[in-house]
Amino acid sequence: MFERLKPHFPWITLFALAGIVGAANPSFFNPGGLALLVSDIVPLFIMALGMTFAIYIGGIDLSVQQIANMVTVIATVFLAPLGIGVAVVAIAAGLAFGAAAGFVTSRMYVPSFVSTLALGFVALSIAKWLSGQRALSMDAAMREESFAWMFGVTAGVPHEMVIAAALLAFAWFLQSRTRFGRALKAVGAGELAAVASGIGVDRVKIAAFAISGAFAAIAGLMFSVKLSGGDANLANGFLLLAIVAVLVGGTPLTGGVGGVLNTAVGTLIVMVIRAAMVYLEIDATQQQMVFGLVLIAAIALTIDRSKLRGVVK
Amino acid sequence: MTEFTTVTAPRLPSRERIVKWAPLLVLAFLILLFPVFEWLEDFRGGEDHFYLLDSRFFSIRNAARVAIAATPALMVALGVTFIIIMGSIDLSMEGTVSVTAVVFAFAFLAMGGTLAGHAWLAIPLALLVGAAIGFVNGVVHVKLRIPSFMASLAMGFVGTGLALLVTGGDRVRVEDEWFRSLLTVRWFSFPVMCYVALLALLAAWFIQSRTILGRNFYAIGGGEDLAKASGLNVERVRIMGFTLAGVFFALGALMAVGRIGIAETVTGKDFMFISITAVVVGGTALWGGIGGVWNTLVGVLIVNVINNGMVVIGLPSFLQDGVLGLLVIVAVVLSTNRKSISFVK
Amino acid sequence: MYALEKVDKRFPGVHALKAVDFHVNRGEIVGLVGENGAGKSTLMKVIYGAHQPDGGRIAIDGRAVRFQNPRQAMDHGIGMVFQEQSLIANLTVMENIFLGFERQFTAYGVIDWRAMAAAARTELAKVRLDIDPATITSRLSFAQRQLVELAKVLTIEGRVDGDLVILLDEPTSVLARAEVELLFGIVRDLTKRASFIFVSHRMDEVLELSDRIYVMKDGAVVDVVDRADADADAIQHKMVGREVDKEYYREQKQKPHGGEVLASFEGVSLEGAFEDISFELRAGEVLCLVGTEGSGREAILRALYGLRRPTSGTVTVKGRPVTRFTARDGVGRGIGYLPRERKVEGIVAGMNVHENMTLAQLPKYSVGGVLRVAAERRMARDWIDRLGIKTPSERTDCAGLSGGNQQKVVLAKWRSGGSDIFLLDHPTRGLDIGAKEDVYEMIREMSDAGAGILLVADTLEEAIGLGHTILVIKDGRFRKRFDGTPGRKPSLYDLLHHMI
DSSP states (O other): OHHHHGGGHHHHHHHHHHHHHHHHOGGGGOHHHHHHHHHHTHHHHHHHHHHHHHHHTTOOOOOHHHHHHHHHHHHHHHHHHHGGGHHHHHHHHHHHHHHHHHHHHHHHOOOHHHHHHHHHHHHHHHHHHHHTTSOEEOOHHHHHHHHGGGGOEETTEEHHHHHHHHHHHHHHHHHHHBHHHHHHHHHHHOHHHHHHTTOOHHHHHHHHHHHHHHHHHHHHHHHHHHHTEEOTTTTTTHHHHHHHHHHHTTOOTTSSSOOHHHHHHHHHHHHHHHHHHHHTTOOHHHHHHHHHHHHHHHHHHHOOGGGSOSOOO | OOOSTTOOOOOOOHHHHHHHHHHHHHHHHHHHHHHHHHHHHHHHTTOOOOTTTTOSSSSHHHHHHHHHHHHHHHHHHHHHHHHHHTTOOOOOHHHHHHHHHHHHHHHHHHTTSSTTTGGGGHHHHHHHHHHHHHHHHHHHHHHTTOOHHHHHHHHHHHHHHHHHHHHTTOOEEOOOHHHHHHHHOEETTEEHHHHHHHHHHHHHHHHHHHSHHHHHHHHHHHOHHHHHHTTOOHHHHHHHHHHHHHHHHHHHHHHHHHHHSEEOGGGGTTHHHHHHHHHHHTTOOTTSSSOOHHHHHHHHHHHHHHHHHHHHTTOOTHHHHHHHHHHHHHHHHHTOOGGGOSOOO | OEEEEEEEEEETTEEEEEEEEEEEOTTOEEEEEOOTTSSHHHHHHHHTTSSOOSEEEEEETTEEEOOSSHHHHHHTTEEEEOSSOOSOTTSBHHHHHTTTOGGGGEETTEEOHHHHHHHHHHHHHHTTOOSOTTSBGGGSOHHHHHHHHHHHHHTHHHHOSSOEEEEEESTTTTOOHHHHHHHHHHHHHHTTTEEEEEEOSOHHHHHHHOSEEEEEETTEEEEEEEGGGOOHHHHHHHHHOSOOOHHHHTGGGOOOOOOOEEEEEEEEEETTTEEEEEEEEETTOEEEEEOOTTSSHHHHHHHHHTSSOOSEEEEEETTEEOOOOOHHHHHHTTEEEEOSOIIIIIOOTTSBHHHHHTGGGGGGGEETTEEOHHHHHHHHHHHHHHHTOOOSOTTSBGGGSOHHHHHHHHHHHHHTTTOOEEEEESTTTTOOHHHHHHHHHHHHHHHHTTOEEEEEOSSHHHHHHHOSEEEEEETTEEEEEEEOSTTOOOOHHHHHHHHO
16 A cells, blocks of 8 residues: 555655645635746746756756756847747757767766756856856847737636647657657666666667757756846756756656656646745745655655665765 | 796786776866867858867856866765765765754854854764764664664655754855855965865865775775674774764865855755765765775766856756766766676666 | 584575584685575575574584674674675775774774774785775775775774684675685685685686585585585585486476577677677577676676667667667567566556556557556456456556566566567566566567567576576676487576586
8 A cells, every 4th residue: 555655655745735825824725826936936847847857867967957048148138139039049059959968978977966057057158158257238129029928827727837848748748658658668777678678768868968958058048038148057956956856756766766747746746845945934044944844755755666676875 | 936026917908098088088178078069150150260279168267166166075075985885875864964963053043153263163063963864874873783874765755854953944155254264265366265175175085095095995885794804893993984074074064055155955855866976976885995085076076067167168057967867877888997897776 | 613503594485594514614715606596695694694494503612692683793703794885985995994993993083094094904915905094995996995995894803802713605696706806815815814715607617716615506505515525526516416308497388499680799898797698599599698697797787678778780670780788779679678677677666567568568558648547457357357367457656566576567668568579687676476476488489479578597407497598607707508409408507507
């Protein structure tokens, strides 16, 4: 019974947390407020969604925050000449960085922890160079013309949520309905068996990191448009939260378990914990610590230890 | 032939030898490289220049500057070195540094605010707090069977949160002349904190090479199952390792406060990636078992020499991160023995 | 001095040790021989405390003892020198020797390296190894590591008052002849302090070193031979045991083959694994490679598949010389590989039956990169029926299936993909009798259908029963070729004779 419940712990944790917050302060369930909460977390969610692919094969992507930083600058600088085309440049840049990290990891035997960290520094350099190390603002008219659709509301549903849902659907499709997704699972769950079945493991890894980079770029783009500007530090603070969202959702660092739906749940858990601070009127100075403690509890609850093979490092 | 004397240990293969010394070679290369840029610049300007002799980079003053900048990071990196040798990772340093820094500062002020009085007690207190956080970190990791990456990441949040709770977001100034003499008093051009750091480095070396605990880190990193089979209490060693790391993080906090005279929630900021980068660049492998405190010293110096050298030769500062990033990859590729690993994630 | 009396050990479905009587006298070297699966390793595990017997008793000097774990056995003077390296490669020799027992060299928590080095030298001198105890273990040769392992076990001497019993599990498998002689010299000298139990596949070495030899077959001791009366042929006949006949091999089920050449090796070598290997595999043929552990059989399969690149020679598959050695290319040439480590390389635990079955042929089950899951599942259900795979559904996680059914999933993975060359490495390993029969049946069926099968069998009987051709390999080289067609099959003894 307990064993069968295990995979569902992330959901249960989410609903239990939401229930507690709602019971303490029923206004938490106010649809308008909830919609606002959810749309606020969309850039983080998109980043976590991409990161899921890296963690799913047993790696990690520490470059996402810097890629997002770089993209905020790219978006701001090139919005004027390129208009909406800047999105293509931004995503291509994210893809390229991710693919490079994947290449360095799989072909040059540099652990992804290091390769993505290092390439993140490179992205940061580019961001600083392009921005002249200043906070830049977007051309208001161009922003309106090219990207106003991102933040509209249709029938009470914020467009950010629609975008997030579309990307989630895309990621889910990629993960569960494509050849690539199947290969990804095989690499994460049993790399040696994947090799022995003739799967091109290196290519799968490179693609996984490329996707992570591309999603980070989309997150950066949205963030930049939302704040109407770009800066080499704009997305700072996102990285650890994105990792946390993936892990709390039940995709452990060992790979092959979990997936993008888990990340959706994980992001919502992070969101509820953060919102709880506000709704439960926890003092601002205590919030960070409470967040950490609840996080330990959530991780302890949601990780499925039977799926962690071998020694726990 | 009845004796085995004919069979002596094979000489170190040359590839392996290069791998071993690669980080030091990179450091030497960098130290000799930056003055070349200075020379080039003066040469273009038509001035006489004698390479190292009148280099601004290759000078005692600048060496002291690099040393001061490197000191707190070195302490933190030493702590995490032990964890990485075990094949684990500790990401709690930012939180631990912040919380020990502010606890130290408050205790210091509360006990009179000067090292001349009872306030010196704040130093052992800070080390104890660091040890306690590390201990909890280790217990959470080992007893709840949470991978160290996740456990320490969450502990880092708790640490930063505690620091915020204690300070309420304020800065705490430590202006005691005696304590600040860590930075202000110089012996042979180097401030006192550099000598303190040297002592800590030697202590870490001692732990690494002369204690059972230190050797057990290597045994676990080299083969946890085999170590367990030989009767090693792996759980205990792991918890002690994280505790020890906490003490070094606390030392890093003291150095950081000594350097700028302020303790606040963000004192620990940026230590995580800098320290791990330094450890890896120094040649300590993330999968454990290889490397040590001297590697970490070299790694910390490489990182700081790059940062400093680029400023001295007037390269745009935005390039620093990128160059450092590429160098990290080069350093790791150079110090990886490909034959010994089947796949990397 | 050390004795097992009527010791029994059962595992689910297996009676691993049947009333085994076994004793070692002081200063004696006892040989232990038997085929794979005869019960040698279970017996060793009982002796050094890794298994507890279900019946019978263990006595040291007449007193009954019972060990819960190897550590307790060590405390009674029983040590094991493992076949696989149990030294930690990044530590120094002396650290490995005293791992877990460093406290004797510390004062106030400080390790006295000189004292440890001196003590290590004493231990190393016992095995006549003159190396610096501070040498990093990974820099030693295999022979030296073997001796360090022995030295490590000998440290028991300092902690135990009584006599020692030391088990040597295949200690010579990685040693050159000169090194073997050195090792034997050392072991003989050490009999002043310890008794030895020597387990080896190499009959000549067992005869050379042992005072007495225990012969095991099917979990029982079938003979004990004194050195004076020992004769390799007689022992080998005892290991084989029963006479096996046509009925046993089901010869009538084996059909003749006579197809074209599917794959061939011409003078292929792979450094450190095998040398100058040539053979042809024809359609419909079952070609068996027999040899002891580490004789190079597995590497031959992996080289043909593409997982390892030969250092020289020509590999030809379906008329084309192979230049690219990757598993991907192997799959493309219609080769299916059933690895020995089923749970590591065979199936992906965490993926379900149909996902595992289509893993090697995803292009076939996808259009424009999108999976045709319905087609996958249809195929999987079809093969579940055809092979009688016992699984609740095609969507069950393979990790939960029994070994035999996992093996069938791996076979279905290749058969459904239309492979016509099968490389089977120990396909019946760890399966129960019924599952084994199923696998035999499938191998015959596949060969009838015209596939070429290269088989590394789990037992010699399997090789003889299934093979049209049997190639004996020893130390990476071909020794002998046997015709395995019905009526002309070699005897077990014939094979064994060339293997060891």
